[in-house]
Amino acid sequence: xxxxxxxxxxxxxxxxxxxxxxxxxxxxxxxxxxxxxxxxxxxxxxxxxxxxxxxxxxxxxxxxxxxxxxxxxxxxxxxxxxxxxxxxxxxxxxxxxxxxxxxxxxxxxxxxxxxxxxxxxxxxxxxxxxxxxxxxxxxxxxxxxxxxxxxxxxxxxxxxxxxxxxxxxxxxxxxxxxxxxxxxxxxxxxxxxxxxxxxxxxxxxxxxxxxxxxxxxxxxxxxxxxxxxxxxxxxxxxxxxxx
Amino acid sequence: xxxxxxxxxxxxxxxxxxxxxxxxxxxxxxxxxxxxxxxxxxxxxxxxxxxxxxxxxxxxxxxxxxxxxxxxxxxxxxxxxxxxxxxxxxxxxxxxxxxxxxxxxxxxxxxxxxxxxxxxxxxxxxxxxxxxxxxxxxxxxxxxxxxxxxxxxxxxxxxxxxxxxxxxxxxxxxxxxxxxxxxxxxxxxxxxxxxxxxxxxxxxxxxxxxxxxxxxxxxxxxxx
Ligand SMILES: Nc1ncnc2c1ncn2[C@@H]1O[C@H](COP(=O)(O)OP(=O)(O)O)[C@@H](O)[C@H]1O
Ligand SMILES: [Mg+2]
Numbered sequence: 001x002x003x004x005x006x007x008x009x010x011x012x013x014x015x016x017x018x019x020x021x022x023x024x025x026x027x028x029x030x031x032x033x034x035x036x037x038x039x040x041x042x043x044x045x046x047x048x049x050x051x052x053x054x055x056x057x058x059x060x061x062x063x064x065x066x067x068x069x070x071x072x073x074x075x076x077x078x079x080x081x082x083x084x085x086x087x088x089x090x091x092x093x094x095x096x097x098x099x100x101x102x103x104x105x106x107x108x109x110x111x112x113x114x115x116x117x118x119x120x121x122x123x124x125x126x127x128x129x130x131x132x133x134x135x136x137x138x139x140x141x142x143x144x145x146x147x148x149x150x151x152x153x154x155x156x157x158x159x160x161x162x163x164x165x166x167x168x169x170x171x172x173x174x175x176x177x178x179x180x181x182x183x184x185x186x187x188x189x190x191x192x193x194x195x196x197x198x199x200x201x202x203x204x205x206x207x208x209x210x211x212x213x214x215x216x217x218x219x220x221x222x223x224x225x226x227x228x229x230x231x232x233x234x235x236x237x238x239x240x241x242x243x
Numbered sequence: 244x245x246x247x248x249x250x251x252x253x254x255x256x257x258x259x260x261x262x263x264x265x266x267x268x269x270x271x272x273x274x275x276x277x278x279x280x281x282x283x284x285x286x287x288x289x290x291x292x293x294x295x296x297x298x299x300x301x302x303x304x305x306x307x308x309x310x311x312x313x314x315x316x317x318x319x320x321x322x323x324x325x326x327x328x329x330x331x332x333x334x335x336x337x338x339x340x341x342x343x344x345x346x347x348x349x350x351x352x353x354x355x356x357x358x359x360x361x362x363x364x365x366x367x368x369x370x371x372x373x374x375x376x377x378x379x380x381x382x383x384x385x386x387x388x389x390x391x392x393x394x395x396x397x398x399x400x401x402x403x404x405x406x407x408x409x410x411x412x413x414x415x416x417x418x419x420x421x422x423x424x425x426x427x428x429x430x431x432x433x434x435x436x437x438x439x440x441x442x443x444x445x446x447x448x449x450x451x452x453x454x455x456x457x458x459x460x461x462x463x464x465x466x467x
Contacts, residue, residue: 081373
């Protein structure tokens, strides 16, 4: 088995003394789609923020692409730029769609090549909207542009935080297809948070279940859904979880 | 009726624009970064600085004039240094200093409000795309560009029509420090109402234009 691209050890996160995340161990393998499911408020988004180095953990270590970081360590910019997030509520800049897609390239001092931008927009099916002002987009279009602006960066790890919550089934399908092809085409490792277990089942190779700031269980997708070890996972998968 | 073609009027208008323009340039140089800092970061003493800023936004210009007068007068702490880059009293430079002090809190205050109006989630997403903290700050400032522009125009409005401070530190010297407002005071005192009115109309026009511009930009900001 290959070396994990992300490895968390004894990671905790507290806000105002309140512990919202407590993960003893979590490994994400290079090239996999890691689904993360669980009810609201259990710390899924917090976990993604830590993995994207937007916030440091309170304690514990995060190993990312061979380098280990604990709470006080500052993460080199170059490494931080290997990972990015598509958020549940994507916020675009008040510029054109094309400018938004090229934004991350601009941050890196790279040429905002029209070819690259158009290719990414093509992949999310929005090439015709390149010149549109981002503020005029619909919810589904917004999310697809957010995927495109992440995609042009060719990250090693792409974090998806409930990217299809509040979207119509058509856009949900589109976004799942795009996520799938990013993983297949570029070998990008995906960590996808969702509270839709069917989505996890459709996309993920392995699935983790979070409850009350804790990572309860991680398993291969098939066994996760068909023979979960933990009774709480089983209850969640059967849709009986009370929360 | 004296017209705008009158060379004396032209000279006064140009000096007004020059003094206020330079003052505005410096107050933008100070006010925009200060406003961005206060709007985007949290540090110890921030609330105190914000309170001082709000005080500065409503500060009586004559008191600023008095302060600058005392600082720059030959026996004052700055005036007695006699450094070449410190302007002397009764020069356009002294008026620039006073106007800058009057307008920079406005520029900073409005800039702060503008960047604070940007959703904090955006900053997080910009950082997630790989921005350095500086790049993130610049991006949010650009995102708040209309509000920043409004802050500059509001700063301009506050100084182009100000009379007390420029009168004190400029002295209303003909061909040297006579600007629109001080000229109006003088002409009115002399009973030269037609010139005073002509100058007043020009001043009113400028202040009106500045306000129309602010309203238009704010309207656009709301539409977006
Ligand atoms: N910045 C923050 N400050 C304080 N509490 C927070 C913050 N972010 C998240 N929390 C709390 O942490 C818990 C986990 O939140 P989150 O990670 O968003 O959960 P999930 O994504 O699983 O719904 C929640 O109780 C939330 O209120
Ligand atoms: Mg969440």
